[in-house]
Amino acid sequence: MSSARRLAAIVAHELRLARHDPVSILVLLVFPVITIAFLKPAFRPALVEGGFTHANGAEHVVPGQAVMSAFFIVSLVTFSFFSEHGWGTWDRLRASRATSFEIIAGKSLPRVVIGIAQLGVLIVAGVLLFGLHIRGNGFALAPLIVTFSVCLVLLGVGVTAICRTAQEAGAFAYLGMVLFGAIGGAFVPFDLLPAWARAIAPLTPTYWAMRGMRSVVLDGQGLGGVALPCAALAGMSMVFALVARRRLRFDESKSGWA
Numbered sequence: 696m697s698s699a700r701r702l703a704a705i706v707a708h709e710l711r712l713a714r715h716d717p718v719s720i721l722v723l724l725v726f727p728v729i730t731i732a733f734l735k736p737a738f739r740p741a742l743v744e745g746g747f748t749h750a751n752g753a754e755h756v757v758p759g760q761a762v763m764s765a766f767f768i769v770s771l772v773t774f775s776f777f778s779e780h781g782w783g784t785w786d787r788l789r790a791s792r793a794t795s796f797e798i799i800a801g802k803s804l805p806r807v808v809i810g811i812a813q814l815g816v817l818i819v820a821g822v823l824l825f826g827l828h829i830r831g832n833g834f835a836l837a838p839l840i841v842t843f844s845v846c847l848v849l850l851g852v853g854v855t856a857i858c859r860t861a862q863e864a865g866a867f868a869y870l871g872m873v874l875f876g877a878i879g880g881a882f883v884p885f886d887l888l889p890a891w892a893r894a895i896a897p898l899t900p901t902y903w904a905m906r907g908m909r910s911v912v913l914d915g916q917g918l919g920g921v922a923l924p925c926a927a928l929a930g931m932s933m934v935f936a937l938v939a940r941r942r943l944r945f946d947e948s949k950s951g952w953a
Contacts (some may be wrong), residue, residue: 701793705801709775713805722767723813727760728820734760735825741884747913754828755884757821758908761814762901763876765847768810770868772851775802777861780949789945799939803848810844830915839907839921842928846900849935856943860950875901885909903927 713719735752742750779785788798818836821827829836851868858864876882878892879901885893896902903924910920 698794698797701791702797702801705793705798706804709802709805712775713771713809719767719771719809723764723809724816727764727817728824731756731760731821731825738884741887742913745884745886749828750913751826751828753821753825754912755909757817757825757827758905758912759876759881761817761821762843762879762904762908763872763881764817765810765814765843765904766872766875766901767868768806768813768844768847769851769854769871770865771809772803772806772848773855773858773861773864773868775806776852776855777864777949781861785949795945798945799852799943803852806848806851807841807844810847811840814840814844827912829912831911831920832917833911835911835917835921836908838918838925839904839911839928842925842932843900843904843907846928846932846935849932849939850900852943853935853938856939856941858949859947862950875899878902880905897927900928900931903931 731753734756737752738755739750739752742752742755747754779788793801818827818833818840822829854864854867858867878888878896879899880888880896881901885896885902885905888896907921907924910916910924914920
């Protein structure tokens with residue numbers, strides 16, 4: 696079996712598992728839509744006060760909820776690895792002809808696709824359901840969405856490499872969703888954050904995703920507005936990949952969940 700066929704087999708297996716996971720759909724799509732409906736009116740005054748008199752609140756809450764809920768991808772990535780330990784199938788996977796790279800790529804690629812689809816669906820839903828008006832070139836969001844999704848997946852692989860138990864990985868993923876969402880400006884507009892949060896926000900992927908979204912949605916920019924955020928996310932992706940390369944040991948025993 697060729698490398699491409701082995702990779703395709705792992706990807707297909709992961710997609711089959713993803714199709715039977717309704718919780719992911721709830722967290723990635725349903726909950727954000729419900730939250731947007733409730734929070735949209737609350738953010739209009741803040742945006743108007745910031746000089747965006749045309750804003751209706753969706754310009755912040757739609758990207759914010761999309762970016763914050765996308766962080767759940769980190770949890771999906773860690774689960775894909777730790778569940779193998781919980782099911783007792785990790786050693787069998789290692790014993791197959793698949794290389795280490797093929798196993799990581801096979802488990803990662805479906806989550807990249809899920810992240811891209813989730814962000815795209817929520818942005819479109821924001822336009823159709825909540826009156827989100829994108830002042831800039833909406834197509835400029837595509838490279839940002841792809842780069843952010845890759846960054847989150849590689850962060851998930853890095854977390855898997857560092858953590859010894861599924862509980863540790865899960866705690867980081869959920870805490871990161873809330874903490875990075877708050878510090879990165881997904882909860883409230885960045886200008887309203889305290890000074891200490893604004894100082895450390897650029898260390899989070901959420902900040903750069905929100906900065907790129909804001910550049911296009913509110914500031915009316917195009918590809919130039921997402922160039923720096925994409926570069927920053929790509930740099931973070933390289934760091935996470937390096938951590939995974941150095942710390943992920945396929946013969947290491949981990950405590951997983953089933």
